[in-house]
Amino acid sequence: MPYLVECLASVEGQTLDPARMEVIAVDDGSTDGTGEYLEEFAARAAMPVTVIRQENSGGPSGPRNVGLGKAAGRYVFFLDADDRLGPEALARMVAMADKNNTDVVLGKVEGINRKPPQSMWGRTLDRTDVFSSNIKFTLSAQKLFRRSLLEHHGMRFDESLWTGEDALFTMEAYLRADGVSVVADYPCYYLVGRDDGKHVTKSGSxxxxxxxxxxxxxxxxxxxxxxxxxxxxxxxxxxxxxxxxxxxxxxxxxxxxxxxxxxxxxxxxxxxxxxxxxxxxxxxxxxxxxxxxxxxxxxxxxxxxxxxxxxQAGALLEKRGTRVYFAYPHFRVKKAGVPDWIYLAEPREARAVAGYREDAANTFLRRAVRRLRRSLPTREVKAAAA
Incomplete structure (x- = not known):
């Protein structure tokens, strides 16, 4: 409270037919009237609402696992009580999963007094995976998951972790999923920065x-x-x-x-x-x-x-401008013993340096070696590299 009021309002405002939704709300030992407000919401909501009240568990894993154990829908979505959904969020994400038969759907996240991840929202992707996109940089639990995927693999949040439990869960889902979709053209989730700053990710030892x-x-x-x-x-x-x-x-x-x-x-x-x-x-x-x-x-x-x-670290160009070293502290200080390659800029970083010339031959060779590594057994790759 009071974030929960707006959170639940965003659930009631969904364009998805209420008959296709269920809400499972787990009150994890709150002391601010949350439980009572949830009961009021359950009495008036158009969709079925189950309210579970329990002693405080100390972290988000336990409540999420309780909710997941009660879920009956084809998909589950984990909504934090201080955040909220865009009106078309669930309809768009369910449609995306149904259209592409994907197991996880990411909806674009926008921040309110809080900076959300950004690198994965460049374009909408019907089907991708964790290796060929930037989705590895958003591992929060606020995704649409196909429930059969989670049940088939017995997936639950690790209750021994007090932070990062969602990263573990979501990465496993990415790796086990038969495809992942990204909805990047509509703000599905609003990540709200609390006035008191009490976010789990910012607390703890x-x-x-x-x-x-x-x-x-x-x-x-x-x-x-x-x-x-x-x-x-x-x-x-x-x-x-x-x-x-x-x-x-x-x-x-x-x-x-x-x-x-x-x-x-x-x-x-x-x-x-x-x-x-x-x-x-x-x-x-x-x-x-x-x-x-x-x-x-x-x-x-x-x-x-x-x-x-x-x-700003000084840039040193060598090999006719095809190599750029950034002279951060201890660069080529013999006593420090830090190898030169640690300071060597990869092309994506070196391109910002005036005078840099990308070594086309070396770039081509690196790409060829990467392709070779992917296509041959390890022993053959070593022999070819030698």
């Missing part, structure tokens, strides 16, 4: 973020064989979940917290970090994670301070 990263990395490693496809997905937990722990806040952390963060990161870096993931990141992102991987917090502090100050 930093250790919870490492738990979340570990769970998602392990899921990806378990479900996707080693190679370029796994590396593509691993970018997400490294970039979105792990890297922020070594951002500006790291400068304010005490020595004990810094040491603890390095300790928590160590098994994740040892198990999953590799040069192919590193090359998919921008130079300053790659540099920070490399310094975490090699246990150099002393060097890391200089880089974080440089990035926090929004300084």
């Amino acid at each position: 930093y250790t919870l973020r490492f738990d979340s990263a570990r769970a998602l990395m392990n899921l990806i490693a378990d479900m996707v064989p080693a190679g370029p496809r796994r590396d593509t997905l691993m970018v997400r937990p490294f970039l979105v979940t792990l890297l922020p722990q070594f951002g500006p806040k790291f400068l304010k952390d005490g020595d004990d917290v810094r040491a603890k963060k390095m300790e928590l990161a160590r098994p994740l870096m040892d198990a999953h970090w590799n040069p192919e993931i590193a090359r998919r990141l921008r130079v300053h992102e790659r540099l920070r994670l490399h310094l975490v991987a090699v246990r150099r917090p002393d060097l890391l502090l200089d880089v974080v301070e440089f990035v926090r100050a929004k300084k």
Whole structure:
């Protein structure tokens, strides 16, 4: 409350026939009148409404699992109590899933006092997957899921996680889905920034973020064989979940917290970090994670301070302009021992540098090698590369 009032109003305002909808509302131990308001809503709503009231569970996983266990529809949609739907949201998403026989549908998200993910809304996609689109950068639970997919695989939210449980659930759904659709031409979901700032994703100890990263990395490693496809997905937990722990806040952390963060990161870096993931990141992102991987917090502090100050790293062009190095701290400082390739800009970043000439031959060769890797067994690829 009062966000719930507008949330439920957006449900009543759906253009989808109420006879095709059911609402399962789980009151997770609220103390602000939410339960009573839900009962009032159930009494007047045109669609069937089930209200479940329970002791507070401490996180969103338990209530979502309770609701999912009661659901009977062909599709389920998880709607947070402080957000709301666009009027045509459910009708458009159900129509998209029915038209394309896809198992997950993403509806465009717009923010109200809060910045939503943006890179996946470039165009509407009837059918895509997690490898060939940017949907890996939106892993919140606010998607339309085919319920038979979830039941067939026994999918539920991990109640041991206090944050990032939706990322785990949604990534698994992407990987198991027979196709994913994207509705990018209509605002289906409004992500509301609360005035009190009390969002689950912004609360809790930093250790919870490492738990979340570990769970998602392990899921990806378990479900996707080693190679370029796994590396593509691993970018997400490294970039979105792990890297922020070594951002500006790291400068304010005490020595004990810094040491603890390095300790928590160590098994994740040892198990999953590799040069192919590193090359998919921008130079300053790659540099920070490399310094975490090699246990150099002393060097890391200089880089974080440089990035926090929004300084522009000098660009060094070599090999007749076909290579660009960004001279972030410790570049070619022998004592630091950071390899040159960590500072080497990939073409997508290098193109912004005046004088850069993309090496067409090398670009063609890299693409050819990637195609070869996808088409041949690992042993043959190694032989061809040699």
